[in-house]
Amino acid sequence: MKYDTIIIGAGPAGIAAAIYLKRAGRKICVIERKRVGGLLHNAHHVENYPGFHGVKGKELAGHMKGQLHKWNIEIVHETATVILEKDSGFRIVTPDNERFARTVVLATGTIPKKLDIEGAVEMEGVHLFYEVADLPELADGKDVVVIGSGDAAFDYALNLSEQEASVIITFRGENPRCLSLLSERVKADPSIQIYPDFHPVSFRSHNGRIVMKCHHIDIEADYVLGAIGRVPEDRLLADFKEVPAGLFVAGDVQQGKCRQVGIAVGDGISSAMQILDYLEASD
Ligand SMILES: Cc1cc2nc3c(=O)[nH]c(=O)nc-3n(C[C@H](O)[C@H](O)[C@H](O)COP(=O)(O)OP(=O)(O)OC[C@H]3O[C@@H](n4cnc5c(N)ncnc54)[C@H](O)[C@@H]3O)c2cc1C
Numbered sequence: 001m002k003y004d005t006i007i008i009g010a011g012p013a014g015i016a017a018a019i020y021l022k023r024a025g026r027k028i029c030v031i032e033r034k035r036v037g038g039l040l041h042n043a044h045h046v047e048n049y050p051g052f053h054g055v056k057g058k059e060l061a062g063h064m065k066g067q068l069h070k071w072n073i074e075i076v077h078e079t080a081t082v083i084l085e086k087d088s089g090f091r092i093v094t095p096d097n098e099r100f101a102r103t104v105v106l107a108t109g110t111i112p113k114k115l116d117i118e119g120a121v122e123m124e125g126v127h128l129f130y131e132v133a134d135l136p137e138l139a140d141g142k143d144v145v146v147i148g149s150g151d152a153a154f155d156y157a158l159n160l161s162e163q164e165a166s167v168i169i170t171f172r173g174e175n176p177r178c179l180s181l182l183s184e185r186v187k188a189d190p191s192i193q194i195y196p197d198f199h200p201v202s203f204r205s206h207n208g209r210i211v212m213k214c215h216h217i218d219i220e221a222d223y224v225l226g227a228i229g230r231v232p233e234d235r236l237l238a239d240f241k242e243v244p245a246g247l248f249v250a251g252d253v254q255q256g257k258c259r260q261v262g263i264a265v266g267d268g269i270s271s272a273m274q275i276l277d278y279l280e281a282s283d
Helices: 012-023 038-042 057-070 151-162 180-187 261-282
Strands: 002-008 028-031 074-076 082-086 089-093 098-106 110-112 143-147 166-170 192-195 200-206 209-214 218-221 223-226 230-232 247-249
Touching (some): 002 089, 002 261, 012 028, 012 038, 012 057, 012 098, 012 261, 038 057, 038 151, 082 098, 098 261, 143 218, 151 166, 151 192, 166 218, 180 192, 247 261
Parallel strands (some): 002 028, 002 098, 098 247, 143 166, 143 223
Antiparallel strands (some): 082 089, 110 230, 209 218
């Protein structure tokens, strides 16, 4: 069976594309490797998406997921590993399946930059994480160190504090690089301490916790959350010299610094509209 479009990634960009194409009567499938809603699951409060005065990222993701279900859109929870051009269309491969489509929307977002620090690889997934949504249950007031000085690090700290964690934010340099609104909220929060000019050197485990060695002090915690930036998840494009006709790229995976829900949604819709023209021309 051949789909009109396969959408890889069910973040805001992929979801917006899927809804648009389904309403236009196209046969589509969404492939998502993790959570429907994508990076929104990491966003504490989204206050700049029109129509919502302030909504938790998870809640907004839930609304989007509900919309996919309302339109009966097929979602498969698999990881797309390869895209191949085939018979004037594409073959999309996952570990257990392959599917064929006339067009593809690549809406794979971004992946976190990893900390290049001794012990980081060994600690990852146990005491060291890169997305707040991946942290284990935070009941009983856990201690969490957030590394990073940007919007995501400060957003994570506020999120964790609301879940009754005690939070330390550490970063290199004297001043944070986040929105002043976020740093003011963090400064006003008694559960969050800010340690500027910190240089982590190594991680090790100790009595079921993690010890972060810095130049002049060791910090012990239940978890460390790295938030030092993200890079586009464009590995599925690596085999193409240039993006082939019929393959459309949408959302954070291509937006450089402009990574926002509204932009991703608009981008997904724009891709879907271009796909309809493309499909109609070859129907
Ligand atoms: C802490 C934080 C707070 C934020 N707060 C705001 C805010 O207040 N306002 C705002 O506008 N924006 C905010 N953002 C940004 C916003 O979340 C993103 O811009 C938006 O989610 C991007 O949507 P997307 O669909 O392009 O990508 P994503 O949401 O990243 O979705 C991509 C999806 O693709 C999936 N995927 C990737 N590769 C594959 C594969 N090979 N196979 C299958 N699936 C795959 C991923 O699992 C993911 O679900 C925030 C981000 C963070 C981290």
